[in-house]
Amino acid sequence: MAIGYQAWDPFAELDRLQGEINRMFTGASPAPVGRAGGPPVRLYGNDQELVLLTEVPGLAPEEISLAVVGNRLTLGLKPGAGEAVKDATVHRRERARRAVTRTLELPHRVEADRIQAQVKNGMLMVRLPRAEADRPRQIDVKAG
Amino acid sequence: MDKTLEPTAKQETAPAEGVERTRNHKLYLPRVDILETKEAIRLTAEMPGVDTEHVTVSLEKDVLTIDGRVEWPEPSSHELLYSEFEVGDYHRAFSLSESIDQARIEATVRNGVLELVLPKAEAAKPRQISIKAG
Numbered sequence: 001m002a003i004g005y006q007a008w009d010p011f012a013e014l015d016r017l018q019g020e021i022n023r024m025f026t027g028a029s030p031a032p033v034g035r036a037g038g039p040p041v042r043l044y045g046n047d048q049e050l051v052l053l054t055e056v057p058g059l060a061p062e063e064i065s066l067a068v069v070g071n072r073l074t075l076g077l078k079p080g081a082g083e084a085v086k087d088a089t090v091h092r093r094e095r096a097r098r099a100v101t102r103t104l105e106l107p108h109r110v111e112a113d114r115i116q117a118q119v120k121n122g123m124l125m126v127r128l129p130r131a132e133a134d135r136p137r138q139i140d141v142k143a144g
Numbered sequence: 145m146d147k148t149l150e151p152t153a154k155q156e157t158a159p160a161e162g163v164e165r166t167r168n169h170k171l172y173l174p175r176v177d178i179l180e181t182k183e184a185i186r187l188t189a190e191m192p193g194v195d196t197e198h199v200t201v202s203l204e205k206d207v208l209t210i211d212g213r214v215e216w217p218e219p220s221s222h223e224l225l226y227s228e229f230e231v232g233d234y235h236r237a238f239s240l241s242e243s244i245d246q247a248r249i250e251a252t253v254r255n256g257v258l259e260l261v262l263p264k265a266e267a268a269k270p271r272q273i274s275i276k277a278g
Contacts, residue, residue: 040228040229041226041228041229042224042226042227042228042229042231043224043225043226043227044219044222044223044224044225045222045223045225046221046222046223049222050225051219051222053219055190055192055193055229055256056192056255056256057190057191057192057255057256057257058188058190058254058255058256058257059255060255085179085181085186086181087181087182088179088180088181088186089179089180089181090177090178090179091178091179091180092176092177092178093177094175094176094177095175095176095177095188095190096175107225119255120217121192121193121194121195121215121253121255121256122190122191122192122193122194122255122256122257123192123193123216123217123256125217
């Protein structure tokens with residue numbers, strides 16, 4: 001039985017943490033460009049593509065804009081005025097209603113023509129295929 | 145009512161006392177707007193990732209509770225490179241000072257936002273009292 005062998009490895013967790021810290025300082029993570037702020041994001045990736053996730057509650061697709069130049073992605077959110085309620089007393093107003101833009105530096109260049117963006121239940125998911133020229137290539141090593 | 149949320153990062157919350165969660169998701173307070181008119185109280189709550197089928201609204205003894213369960217398409221064959229927020233379920237409770245006509249409560253979910261219209265009960269509406277000359 002291999003159960004005893006698959007014991008918890010405290011170093012694996014440390015390695016993961018170390019990796020995250022390294023990414024933080026080497027600039028491999030998409031550092032926000034310009035002023036901070038804008039919608040918080042999550043970024044996923046593999047060899048083929050990057051996937052950006054952000055929360056856009058209440059926004060219609062036409063209120064969201066995306067633009068890509070090189071490896072920079074600009075995300076703009078412009079919420080509409082919303083329906084006005086007459087003679088209302090405001091008890092709470094926690095929801096943000098201002099327009100924001102944010103530019104992210106992506107870890108590599110992307111194919112601008114093949115980007116897909118979809119908004120569902122207030123979650124925006126953007127698929128950014130890695131640029132062909134930027135993909136890692138396997139090189140055969142021959143014996144001399 | 146509980147305190148107003150600051151317009152910063154998502155704020156985590158805990159389940160009600162004595163209740164244990166069975167889902168491995170964090171629990172967040174949804175951001176809300178609450179407006180009151182003569183006829184009704186209108187509440188809008190931001191619950192990104194939640195659709196119509198996964199929202200529960202209950203009103204019991206003047207306590208309004210809203211719950212949203214996130215059905216989330218986390219990319220499975222990808223590594224998380226960078227994260228500024230976490231995805232989780234939503235829960236928040238309010239105590240209402242007005243009595244509400246429970247039968248006429250309307251709830252809709254659109255683009256991850258819950259809109260609630262809570263019509264006031266007849267007895268709670270302000271009444272115009274005409275004063276007659278004696």
